[in-house]
Structure formats: structure tokens, C-alpha cells
Amino acid sequence: MKPQSSSAQQALAALGTRLREVRIEAGLTGRALAQRAGWHESKVSKIEYGRTQPSPDDIRDWCNFTGVPEQTEEFVASLRAVEGMFVEWRRMEATGLRRAQEAVVPLWERTRGFQIYNPRLIPGPIQTRGYIAALLDGLRLRRGLIDDVEEAVQVRVDKQRVIGDGDRRFAIVLEECVLRFSIGRPEVMAGQLGHLLAVSSLPSVSLGIIPLDVDRSKTWPVEGFWMFDEKRVHVELVSGHLTISQPQELRLYKKVFGDLSSQAVFGREARTLIAAAIDRLDSDRS
Structure with a gap:
């Protein structure tokens, strides 16, 4: 086969x-x-x-x-x-979204170092309940799944307890456009951006944002990916879920994450970009 x-x-x-x-x-x-x-x-x-x-x-x-x-x-x-390597979403989500969310709980619990890059969405560990609900309900409608969104949301919220564990580290890099993509109602997005400001100050979280005006000629946006303890990488594709574990490929993703991180701003500069996105959202709502 x-x-x-x-x-x-x-x-x-x-x-x-x-x-x-x-x-x-x-x-x-x-x-x-x-x-x-x-x-x-x-x-x-x-x-x-x-x-x-x-x-x-x-x-x-x-x-x-x-x-x-x-x-x-x-x-x-x-x-x-x-x-x-590859599992189709229709197989992973055949019994609903809750089961798919539960499937990665053991991996989250045994991982100590997370490296996450996303060019489109705020990643799961730092999402608010409202943001999660909007995302998963959209997935349910798009893929014609059973409605177990409430249960799936709770599983994802429960998984976020790993951020509070002192021995774990989350290195997260986002494109600035992620701050501008509206997910859910305006108040949902406002809450999510406010949450980003809060988690960016956690000792377990390193949050970097690549500004829109950075020269991307050497390292342009790539597919979103998660690296777990530098032992495996997960990539979410349109049709399914890709797992990468070959050493040479892991080294490539590690290098790309480093290159993307070098283009990002952190700390006060990152919070300035988040605050600007909140101001823009408030302006649009008024």
C-alpha cells in the first residue's frame, strides 16, 4: 500500500x-x-x-x-x-472532534520543550475558550462532523494545564498577520489578544512575533508546525496530519525555527504589536 x-x-x-x-x-x-x-x-x-x-x-x-x-x-x-507520517482528518475525526483532541494529550504531557510556528492561527496552548470554540465549530461545519464541539473545547482547555508546569518551555513564533485574522466575534478576538499579552509574560513562554515589514527574502513564511522535544514534528495540512521523525528532517525544521525566530521580536516589542492589534480592533468596532 x-x-x-x-x-x-x-x-x-x-x-x-x-x-x-x-x-x-x-x-x-x-x-x-x-x-x-x-x-x-x-x-x-x-x-x-x-x-x-x-x-x-x-x-x-x-x-x-x-x-x-x-x-x-x-x-x-x-x-x-x-x-x-500521514493520517487523514476524516480518519482522525471519524467519531468527532473530542477524540482527536484527546489523542495528543499523552504527547503534550510527556513533552518538555515545545517549539511552535504558526503563520495563520494562535496555537492551542495559548488559545482562549472562545477562540477555541470558534475554530472547532468552523471545523465541524466545514468537515461535516458530529456536534461534540463543547466536549472538544473542554479537552483542549484542560490540555492547557501543561503551561503552568514549571519544567516545560514553550517557544512560540507567530506571523504578525495572525493578530489580524478575525476568529469568532470581535469580542472573542479582543479577549484572545488580551490573553496573548498575559501569557507573553509567563516564565514558561517565549512569544515571538514576526512583523509584517520584515524583509522575508531569506526566510519566508512556511507551513505551520510543532516540534516536540526536537524528537518529532507535527504539520497540519488541508487533507490530514503529518508526523515527521526522521533525524535529517528534524534538523531542517529546527534550523527553520531558528531562522524564523531570528526575524521575530520578543518581549516589549512583541507586546507593542499585540497592543496595536487590539487598538485596531477597537477602532474597527467603534
């Missing part, structure tokens, strides 16, 4: 390329490897070009017959990463 996203497909193709390199270094043709493994000869090329997803047993046979059994664990780990 093939992965169901272009990112997962690229990861599967990358795994196939690494397996092909191992075969070539062993001096085996694709046909010779297939004969040793008892496979149809087309299976080797399909795996190498990402058209067929190998099983863990396929990888074990591949490594044994190419003389690199010590690499089996690494390749199987790569396969597991591909298998877990």
Missing part, C-alpha cells in the same frame, strides 16, 4: 533510494536480489522507486541478502516513520 500524501510518498521514495544504494554497493542486480529473496523480479524496482511499500520482513531480507544486516533496524525505523 502506498502512503496517502505527497510528503509520505517522497519519504518512501527516499527509503527506496537508500535500499538501492545498498544493493548496488553489494554488487547485486535487481534480478539477482529478487531471486535470492524469492520475489518476482519487478518487486525490487517497485520498492526502489517508491511504487511499492516494503514490509519489515522485506527490509530484513534485503539487508541480509546484501550483506548489511546491521542496517536493518535503521531501515525498519524509516519504514515505520513513513507508515505513521
Whole structure:
């Protein structure tokens, strides 16, 4: 079975390329490897070009017959990463939004260092109840889900207790436009912006905002992502949820987060931008 996203497909193709390199270094043709493994000869090329997803047993046979059994664990780990990379929203939310919110509670609880970048929305840990309700109700309507918004909102609010734990750190970077995107009624957005001012002073939170007038020629806005203890990254796509755990990809996201952070303002300057957004909202309402 093939992965169901272009990112997962690229990861599967990358795994196939690494397996092909191992075969070539062993001096085996694709046909010779297939004969040793008892496979149809087309299976080797399909795996190498990402058209067929190998099983863990396929990888074990591949490594044994190419003389690199010590690499089996690494390749199987790569396969597991591909298998877990992408989950469609329709699967995750099949029984409603509450279950999807509960699914990440264990990850939040065991994570000590959060790095979050969002170019569109204020992220979950620092959302107000009204902001959460507006977002989740919009998701429910857009995706035709059952109405368990009230229960899902409570789960997300309950998850926010992790911010109060002294041994956790939240590094959050937002684009300034996030402060201007209206979510919910004006009073909901006003409350959310006021909450941002409050959480920006918490010792566990580092809140950075990238001003609209910053030169973005070197590091432009990218997809929103969460990094958990620098061990995995979550990316929310239009069609589903992407999980990244490959070390080389994690290093890339870590670097991008650092680059984005270097363009952000923090502390008093960030609070000035939030206050300006509140003033603009008040002006629009009057």
C-alpha cells in the first residue's frame, strides 16, 4: 500500500533510494536480489522507486541478502516513520472532534520543550475558550462532523494545564498577520489578544512575533508546525496530519525555527504589536 500524501510518498521514495544504494554497493542486480529473496523480479524496482511499500520482513531480507544486516533496524525505523507520517482528518475525526483532541494529550504531557510556528492561527496552548470554540465549530461545519464541539473545547482547555508546569518551555513564533485574522466575534478576538499579552509574560513562554515589514527574502513564511522535544514534528495540512521523525528532517525544521525566530521580536516589542492589534480592533468596532 502506498502512503496517502505527497510528503509520505517522497519519504518512501527516499527509503527506496537508500535500499538501492545498498544493493548496488553489494554488487547485486535487481534480478539477482529478487531471486535470492524469492520475489518476482519487478518487486525490487517497485520498492526502489517508491511504487511499492516494503514490509519489515522485506527490509530484513534485503539487508541480509546484501550483506548489511546491521542496517536493518535503521531501515525498519524509516519504514515505520513513513507508515505513521500521514493520517487523514476524516480518519482522525471519524467519531468527532473530542477524540482527536484527546489523542495528543499523552504527547503534550510527556513533552518538555515545545517549539511552535504558526503563520495563520494562535496555537492551542495559548488559545482562549472562545477562540477555541470558534475554530472547532468552523471545523465541524466545514468537515461535516458530529456536534461534540463543547466536549472538544473542554479537552483542549484542560490540555492547557501543561503551561503552568514549571519544567516545560514553550517557544512560540507567530506571523504578525495572525493578530489580524478575525476568529469568532470581535469580542472573542479582543479577549484572545488580551490573553496573548498575559501569557507573553509567563516564565514558561517565549512569544515571538514576526512583523509584517520584515524583509522575508531569506526566510519566508512556511507551513505551520510543532516540534516536540526536537524528537518529532507535527504539520497540519488541508487533507490530514503529518508526523515527521526522521533525524535529517528534524534538523531542517529546527534550523527553520531558528531562522524564523531570528526575524521575530520578543518581549516589549512583541507586546507593542499585540497592543496595536487590539487598538485596531477597537477602532474597527467603534
